[in-house]
Amino acid sequence: MAFNFILVIAITLIVAFFLSKFMFKGQTKNLPKGSLGYPLIGETFSFLRAQKQDRGPEWLEERTSKHGPVFKTSLMGSPTVVAVGQAGNKFVLGTEEDVLSAKKPVALVAIAGKQNIFELTGSRYRLVKGAMVSFLKPESLQNYIKQMDELTKIMLLRETENKDTIKAVVTMKKLTFNIASSILFGIKDEHTREVLFDDFSLAFKAGWSVPINFPGTVYWRGLRARSRIVSRILPILKERREEILQGKLSPTSNVFSCLLALRDENEQPISDDLILDNYVTLMIASHDTSATLMSLMIWKLSTDSEIYKKVLDEQMDILRKREEGAEDRLTWAEIQKMKYTWRVAQELMRIIPPVFGSFRKALKDTEYGGYDIPKGWQVYCVSHGTHMNKEIFEKPTEFDPSRFENPSKPIPPYAYIPFGGGLHTCIGNEFARVEVLTTIHNLVTMFEWSQVFPDEIITRQPMPYPSMGLPIKIRPRKL
Template identity: 65%
Template sequence: MSPIALAAIIALVSFLFLSKFLKNVHGSKNLPKGSLGFPLIGETISFLRAHKKEQGAEWINERVAKYGPIFKTSVMGTPTVIIVGVAGNKFVLGSSDVVFATNRPKRISALQGKYNIFELSGSRYRLVKRAMLSFLQPESLQNYVKRMDELVTTSLLKEIKQKDTIKIVNFMQKLTFSVACDILFDIKDEATKEAFFGDFRILFKALGSFPIKFPGSAYSRGLEARARISNRLLPILRKRKEELSTGVLSSTNDVVSCLLALKGENEESISEAEVVDNFSILLIASHDTTAILLSLVVWKLSRDKQIYTKVLQEQMDILRDREAATIEENLTWVDIQKMKYTWQVAQEMMRMIPPVFGTFRKALEDTNFGGYDIPKGWQVFTVAHGTHMEKDIFSSPMEFDPSRFDKSSKPIPPYAYIPFGAGLHSCIGNEFARIETLTTIHKLVTKFEWSPVYPDETITRKAVPYPSMGLPIKIKPRIQT
C-alpha cells in the first residue's frame, strides 16, 4: 500500500471517529474543561506511560492544576471525566446502578470476562454478590484463621528450605493464590494450583499491557491464558455440579458450588460462563491485591526500623500470651483482633500507595456534577490519591503515620479513604485481606529475621505497585529467647 493511500485511510478513519465523537457530546453545552487528545487514542498513551512510571498521580495533578478537580480527557478509546475529591468520590461511588455502571475498558473485560461481578448491575449483581458474601462474612472468616495460619507456616518453611534468599513479591503472589484456591474454592491439589497460578500471572500482566492482538504480544498471551483457565476449570465445575445434584456436595462447600446452586429471578440457573468469569475475577481480587499489600508492608518494615520494632513488639506480645496460656499453636480470631498497630501500618501503606489507582464507571444517563454535564455513555474515573494525599483530610500527607487510623485520632470522612472502594461496589473481600495480611506478617516477624538485598529498592507500578526488584530478602529462622 502506498504512503498516500495509507494516509488517506488514516484521515478517513480519523474523520469518522471525530464525527462519532462529536455526535457523542452533542447536546452537552457545559462539558468540563480539558483535552480529548488525539483522534482514536486520546490521551491513552501518556496516561499509561505515566501509570507505569508510578507518575499517575502527577499526570492527574497536572490536569487538576490546569483545569480544576473535574476535567475531561479520553482514555482507552472513550471520552472520560476525571473527578478528584471527597464529593466526587461520593457522587460516583455512592450513586445507584441507575446512574452509573461499572465500566472497565473492553480490553480488560475481554481478559476478565463480561459476566464477572464488576460488570454486573441490578438484580444479577446482587445475586452474585450475596453468594460471594456468604463466604466472606465474619462467622465464615473466623473459621478461616486456623487454615490460613497452617498454609502460611507451611509455605514459609517450604520457601526457605535449602536457601537463604527469597523474593517476597513472588512468594506473596504464590501464597495468597494458594490460600484463595484452598479456602474459597476448595482446590487443594498442588499441581492444579500451580497450573492455574502460571496462567493467572500471564493474565495479570496482560491487564497492564497495550491491547494489541498479534502473536506473542502480552495482550494476546493473556487472552490465551484466559482460555486455558476456562478449559481447566470446566471439568472441575461439571464434577461439582454432578456432586451437588446427587447430594454428595453442599452449596456451602465453596464459592464455585455456591454459584452453581444459584437461581435467578425466573428460577434459571447461572450459566457456566458466569461461574468461570466470577471464579476468575474473585481469584484475581482475592490474591493479587493482598499480595501487593503484603509486599508493600514487608518493603516498609525492611526500610523503617522504628515501624518494624513496634510491629515486632505487638506480634511478640501476642505470641508470648499464647505460649503463657498454653493454648493451641495456631492463631485465633481473638489474636487477629489484637493486631491493631500492624493493621494501622497496612492501612497507612494503602493510603500512600493504593493497590488500585482508580475506578472507572459508565454514565447510563445524562447527569451533571459540580456544574458540568456528563453525557450518557461517557465514563467517569475517580482516583484514590486525590483524597488520600489531601492535607485537609490527612495532615502532613507525605509522612508515614499509622496513628492516623487509631480510633482516638481525627475521624476520616466517608469516601475520603478508598483503598477498597466505597459505596455499592466496595470490595467485599476487605476483611479476608485483613486476616490474611495479619496472619502472614505475624508468622514472618515472630518466626524469622530478614534483611533486604537492595535497601534502596523503589516502588514501580506496572498495572499495580510493586517493589521494582521483586524485594529479595535474606531470611533465616528467628532464634527464640
C-alpha cells in the first residue's frame, strides 16, 4: 500500500514536470527572475515551513535580495509573481477585476467552493457582496452589540468555570466561531455549532495546503470536512426557506435568510451551492482572522505591563462612566470610546499581520515592473514589504500604538493592509473591530491572567498564533 502511494506520487511529479516544460517551451515572455521550484509542489513547502517557524519575512528577503522586489515562484499549486512594496500592493490589490481577479489558490477554492465571493465577478459578485455587507456595515452592527456582548460573557464564564488555566487560542477560536454562527447565520443549537467548529478547523488548514487529494493528507481531510459541513447545513437551508415562504422568518434576519431571498437579474433565486460556498467562505474569513488578533492581544497584554495598564484604564473607565441603573451591556457609543485599545490592535496587525499576503489571479496577459505576467498565473503581495518599511513607519520594529493616533505624516494608500485594499477590501473589517473590542473589554474587566510560558513565541499555522496555544492562568477580577 505504502509503495503504491509513493509510486503514484512519483508518477504525478514526473508528469507535472514534463507538462511544465511543455507549457513553457518556446515561451519568449519576459518573466521575472526566480525559481518555480519542484514540479507541482513549487516552493510551497519551503514557504509554509518558513511561516511555521515565523521566518516568513526572511524567506521573502532571501528572494528579494537575490531577484529584486518582483520575482517568480510557485505557491499552492500555481506559478506566482510576488510583488513587494507599496507599488506592488497597489498593483495586486487595486488593479481592475477583469485583469486581476481575487480568485484564490487551488486548495482554498476547493475548500471554500467555486462560487465563493472571491471567485465571482460582475453582477453576481455585486449581488452577493451587497447581501453580506448589509449585515456587516456599522448601521447593522449597532443592533448586534448587546447580543455579542452577552454571548461573549456567557462563553468566557463557561470556558473558565472551575478552571484556573485555559488555552487562550482555543477559547478565542470557539468564541469567534460561535459569534459568527449565532449572529451572522442564526445557528443557535450548541451541538451543531460544536460539530461544525471541528470540521471548520480541518477545512481551514486544508485551504493552505498542497492540493494533493490522497488519503491522510491535510487536503484530503479538509475536503471530507467540507462535505460534512455541507451535509449539515443543507437541512438548515431547507428549513429557513420554508420559514420565509410561510412568513415566519424575515429575509433580513441573518445572512442565510438574506441570501435565500435574493433574486438575480432574471428574478431567479440563487442556488444552494452558491449560498453554501459563501457560508463556508464567510465563516473561514470571520473566524480565524479575528481569533488570531484576539489571541495576539491577550499575548501582548500579558507581556507588556504598560500597554496592559492603559488598556485596563480605558475599559474600566467605560464601566465607571456608565449611568447608574443603565443596563449592564455594552453600547455602540461605548465601543467608539475604546480608541487606545483599537490602536494597540492596529499596531499588532502592523507588526504581526494576521494574513501574511494576498493572492490574485491574472485573467489575461498583463505586466508589472517591466515584467510579463502570463494569463492564469497568480500574483501575490505581502504586508511585510510596507508594514516594516522605515520610510513609511518610523522605527518600524518598535511597538508604538500612538503612531495610529496622530501620525507625523499620513500613512500612504496601500501601505497598511491588514484588511487588504482596493475593490476587495475585507467587508468584515468593522465586524472584526467590534468583535475584538467587545471581547477584550470583557476579558480585562472580568478577569486577571498571566502567561504559563512567558517566553512563548509566535508561529504561523498559517495564521500567526502563540506556538503553545497560549495557556494562561486566569481568575476573576476583584472589583
